[in-house]
Amino acid sequence: MLARIFPDRFVPILLATILLASFLPVRGAAVPVAQGVSTAAIVLLFFLNGVRLPRGEVLHGIRNWKLQGSALMFCFGVMALLGLGAQLAAVALLPATLALGFLFLGILPSTVQSATAASSMAGGNVAASVVAAALLNLVGVIAAPLLFAALAGSAGEISGAAALRIVAILLLPFIVGQLAQNWLRPWVLMHKGLTTAMDRTAIAVAVYVAFSAAVVAGIWDQLDGREIGIVFGAVAILLTLSFGGAWAFGALLKLARPDRITLLFAGAQKSIAVGAPLAATLFPPATAGMVLVPILVYHMAQLILSAWIAPALVRQPTGVVLE
Template identity: 80%
Template sequence: MLARIFPDRFVPVLFATILLASLLPVRGTAVPVAQGVSTAAIILLFFLNGVRLPRDEVLHGIRNWKLQGAGLGFCFVVMALLGLAAQVATAAFLPAALALGFLFLGILPSTVQSATAASSMAGGNVAASVVAAALLNLIGVIASPLLFAALAGSAGAIHGAAALRIVAILLLPFVAGQVVQRWLRPWVLAHRGAATFMDRTSIAIAVYVAFSAAVVGGIWHQLDAGEIAITFAAVAAMLALAFCGAWALGGLLRLRHAERITLLFAGAQKSIAVGAPLAATLFPPATAGVVLVPILVYHMAQLVISAWIAPGLARRAEV
């Protein structure tokens, strides 16, 4: 029965992770340790991706301007406009900072590890997913605060250290994996199960650490039932438009099935890993927590949706 409800066994793991974070969130001195574990998992994930992806596929991913351009346009233009529309639609019903959170959600870059892992599980072009994750996150360091300033009418800045962190945890491990590919790739390909376990474990750790911070910040006590319902409804609308829009755009551009899958997850997913530090930079602490609510809800929901639809996409790719 559970297999019918959850097409992928990772979905109930995500729900269990959220429940665990709600009941036993990371607190105090354990927070830096948990964040370090999450960062280490991401580094290992991209190192393994670098080891197992042939260089010709990587170079093809970089040269695929149609796919990468579509990902950039959808992530930073289409999604930003969707976020702005959601802000305007909810402004009369939600606190100003909470409504502003939908615009903030729209201007964020895609996820790092989960978009690549979802694309891999769905049979997408993993090399192009790695390239897309790198481009979207590196460009997002500059583009996200500028887009927010342009659309919200307020200035924002982000530390150069954030850009260095993206390079350190995403690009450098991947390059290192490419360097040692000749020696380690046969072993990694022979242990695909371990690589898949690492993909999913990285996502679960990121969810637990991110949602723990929200629980400690009082996410369950700051909003009344009506505001929570409106927030969830608006997030659901954005999710539906994002996933359907990214998939439709891939069809309009006549992308191959594997590349269409890559665009789906790279374009529709949004990163709490970038959103949290960016919010802390742009807003005072009291406001940042409320602004983050939409991206927290969206982030959790996109992982469940991605895990739910990935097996079906993989089966279609095999036909």
């Protein structure tokens, strides 16, 4: 029954992380230690991403410019505008920092493993999915903070210290991982289970530390049932517009069905693996936890939705197009 409700095992992990931070947040003298562990976990996460993302396949896959260009346009163009629209619509109903989280959600890159797995399960172009995920994350490490700064106004100003942290904690480990790819990638591919567990642990640690700070700052005193309901409602609308929009965008571009499926998941999914570290880098700890609420809800919901959509696409006859 749990497998039907939570088709992706990472969903209950995130739920457990939020519950743990709510009841047992990091406090006092333990905070610097937890932040140090979180930073180390983030560095490891981006190093592994650099090792894993296939540089050669990315260069080869860029030749499919129509698909890759449309994925970039939808992920960082359409989704950023949807996030901005959600922020403007929610700012009168929610705390400003929480509303800002919808814009933050919109500028993030796509997932890597989840989008590729969903595309494979749905009969999409798996090779193109790998390339799209890699390319979106390569671009996203630099483009996401710049987009946020451009669209968020004064709330998105990036200080020199924050820019250095992005380079040191996110970009530099990724580059080192890319340089070490020839030596380490075979080992990483042979131990997928271990590296996936390391990825998820790193994300969970980053979420736990950020959300702990928000709990200590009184996030549950600031949010009532009505506001939480608004967040869930806004995320449901965003999911409908993002998945429906990506599918319609693929039809508008007359993409082949496998490429259209690839665009659906690469364009509409958003990555907590980039979101949690980036929030921890851009915002003070208490603010980061509040900003992360929309992407936490969206990420868990997209995993469930994708796991339900993919089998339906497989069952759909090849000659029939879902509109």
